[in-house]
Amino acid sequence: MxxxxxxxxxxxxxxxxxxxxxxxxxxxxxxxxxxxxxxxxxxxxxxxxxxxxxxxxxxxxxxxxxxxxxxxxxxxxxxxxxxxxxxxxxxxxxxTVNNYNAEIETIETADGDNDDIPASQHWILPNREFQGQWEYLHYEDDLKENLLRFSKTIMLFALKNVDINAISCNKLVLLHGPPGTGKTSLCKSLAQKISIHMNDRFRYTHLFEINSHSLFSKWFSESGKLVLKMFTTIKDVAEDPLSLVVILIDEVESIAYARDSVSSHEPSDSIRVVNSLLTQLDQLRRQTNVLVLTTSNLSSSIDIAFVDRADLKQYVGYPTPVAIYHIFKTGIDELIKVKIVTNPNENDDEWNSEGAIHLLDISKKCEGLSGRSLRKLPLLAHAWFVHKNSVDLHTFLNALDDAVDKHLADTLAIEKKT
Known part of the structure; x- marks a missing residue:
C-alpha cells in the first residue's frame, strides 16, 4: 500500500x-x-x-x-x-544447512576448582537439527506467521538504523504460557526461519541458548559476574557485521526473578543477577545484528523491568481442537509414510470424511492437554492397543481414541492422589 x-x-x-x-x-x-x-x-x-x-x-x-x-x-x-x-x-x-551439532560454550569461575560452567549451547544456523521443526508446530490465529513477521520487522528497523529514541525497539521477544506448549521449540525454529529469510544480509547466524540455571554460582556474588562473562562472549561474536546473533533464554524467570519479591532474608545475589541481565540487554539494544528470544512458564514471577523491555509479549496457550487435529494428523501421516499405518485412501491428498471426523472428535476430547503430551499419544496408542507392525488407519484411530481415554483417566487419578 x-x-x-x-x-x-x-x-x-x-x-x-x-x-x-x-x-x-x-x-x-x-x-x-x-x-x-x-x-x-x-x-x-x-x-x-x-x-x-x-x-x-x-x-x-x-x-x-x-x-x-x-x-x-x-x-x-x-x-x-x-x-x-x-x-x-x-x-x-x-x-544449505549446517550438519554440525551444538557446541557447549563454557565460562571460567573464580573459585579455583577448575570446573568451567556450561553456560550455553551454540549452533550455526540454518542447522539440520531444526530442519522442518517449524512445519510440525501447530497453533491457531497465525501465531507462527505473526512472530516471523514481527521478528523481521524488528531486524529491519535495526538495520535501517531507526532511532530508538523515536521508536523504542529492544529487539526482545517474550513467549509465556503453561509448560509443554512448545515455546522453546517455537523459538528455535523461529531462529532457523530468520536465518533463512535473512541470508542475503548475514553470512552466518549464531543461536546461543543460555543455560539460565548454570549462571548461579555456589559462591556469593559470583552469579552476576557469570552473566557478564556470558554476554561478553556473545558480544564478541556480534562484532562481526556479517553475523546475526539470536539469543534464547529459556525459563527466563530463573535469572529475571521479580526483585520486589526477593525477601530480605534471601541473598542479594539474586538481585545482582537481574541487575546484570538488564544492563546487558540495554547494551545489546544498540547492536543491529542481535535478537533476543525468551520463554517463561511463570510470567508473574518475572521482574517488571524485564517485562517492560520486551517489544512483544506473546501468550502461547494449550492448543485448540483444530490445532490438536493438525498435531495428530501430522503424526499419523508420518506413520503412514513409514508404513506403520496403512491408509486405504493413500492416492488422495486428504483422508476420507469418516477418518477426518473421527480424528476431530478425538481432538475435541484432548482440549487442555499440552502439545508435549499430544505428540506422545500416537506412540502410546500403538504400544497399548495395536501390538503389531502394521495397522490400517481405521483401527489405529480407534486405538488412538482408547489411548486418549486411558491418558485422561490416568491423569485424573494422579491429580486425585495429589
Missing part, C-alpha cells in the same frame, strides 16, 4: 496485490548443486511446484522427484495461493 502526498493531505494508493499474503518458497539446495545459479534454480522449482497436485507446505524431494539431484526439500508458506501465483509474485529463499 503506497502513500502519495498531495499538499496537506495524504491519499492511499490501494493496490489489491500489495495486501495479498506473500508466498514464500524456501529451497534447501543440495551441496552437490553448487554450479546452478539461484535464479535458474528458482525457475526450476517454481515449474515443478506448479505441476504438483498436492498443497502440502513441506515437499520432500526423494529420488523419484525430478528435482531430487538439485534440491532436498521445499517449504511453501501459502501452498494454496501458489497455484495461481506468478513467478514474480513469489519470494524465494535458497539455503
Amino acid at each position: 503506497d502513500y502519495i502526498s498531495t499538499g496537506d493531505s495524504i491519499e492511499m494508493d490501494c493496490n489489491i496485490n500489495a495486501i495479498l499474503p506473500t508466498v514464500y518458497v524456501e529451497i534447501l539446495r543440495r551441496q552437490s548443486a553448487k554450479t546452478i545459479s539461484d535464479e535458474e534454480l528458482h525457475r526450476i522449482v517454481f515449474d515443478f511446484l506448479k505441476q504438483q497436485k498436492s498443497h502440502q507446505p513441506l515437499v520432500k524431494c526423494d529420488t523419484e522427484s525430478s528435482i531430487s539431484e538439485l534440491v532436498e526439500e521445499v517449504t511453501i508458506s501459502q501452498p494454496i495461493l501458489l497455484h495461481d501465483a506468478e513467478f514474480e509474485d513469489v519470494k524465494f529463499f535458497t539455503y
Whole structure:
C-alpha cells in the first residue's frame, strides 16, 4: 500500500496485490548443486511446484522427484495461493544447512576448582537439527506467521538504523504460557526461519541458548559476574557485521526473578543477577545484528523491568481442537509414510470424511492437554492397543481414541492422589 502526498493531505494508493499474503518458497539446495545459479534454480522449482497436485507446505524431494539431484526439500508458506501465483509474485529463499551439532560454550569461575560452567549451547544456523521443526508446530490465529513477521520487522528497523529514541525497539521477544506448549521449540525454529529469510544480509547466524540455571554460582556474588562473562562472549561474536546473533533464554524467570519479591532474608545475589541481565540487554539494544528470544512458564514471577523491555509479549496457550487435529494428523501421516499405518485412501491428498471426523472428535476430547503430551499419544496408542507392525488407519484411530481415554483417566487419578 503506497502513500502519495498531495499538499496537506495524504491519499492511499490501494493496490489489491500489495495486501495479498506473500508466498514464500524456501529451497534447501543440495551441496552437490553448487554450479546452478539461484535464479535458474528458482525457475526450476517454481515449474515443478506448479505441476504438483498436492498443497502440502513441506515437499520432500526423494529420488523419484525430478528435482531430487538439485534440491532436498521445499517449504511453501501459502501452498494454496501458489497455484495461481506468478513467478514474480513469489519470494524465494535458497539455503544449505549446517550438519554440525551444538557446541557447549563454557565460562571460567573464580573459585579455583577448575570446573568451567556450561553456560550455553551454540549452533550455526540454518542447522539440520531444526530442519522442518517449524512445519510440525501447530497453533491457531497465525501465531507462527505473526512472530516471523514481527521478528523481521524488528531486524529491519535495526538495520535501517531507526532511532530508538523515536521508536523504542529492544529487539526482545517474550513467549509465556503453561509448560509443554512448545515455546522453546517455537523459538528455535523461529531462529532457523530468520536465518533463512535473512541470508542475503548475514553470512552466518549464531543461536546461543543460555543455560539460565548454570549462571548461579555456589559462591556469593559470583552469579552476576557469570552473566557478564556470558554476554561478553556473545558480544564478541556480534562484532562481526556479517553475523546475526539470536539469543534464547529459556525459563527466563530463573535469572529475571521479580526483585520486589526477593525477601530480605534471601541473598542479594539474586538481585545482582537481574541487575546484570538488564544492563546487558540495554547494551545489546544498540547492536543491529542481535535478537533476543525468551520463554517463561511463570510470567508473574518475572521482574517488571524485564517485562517492560520486551517489544512483544506473546501468550502461547494449550492448543485448540483444530490445532490438536493438525498435531495428530501430522503424526499419523508420518506413520503412514513409514508404513506403520496403512491408509486405504493413500492416492488422495486428504483422508476420507469418516477418518477426518473421527480424528476431530478425538481432538475435541484432548482440549487442555499440552502439545508435549499430544505428540506422545500416537506412540502410546500403538504400544497399548495395536501390538503389531502394521495397522490400517481405521483401527489405529480407534486405538488412538482408547489411548486418549486411558491418558485422561490416568491423569485424573494422579491429580486425585495429589
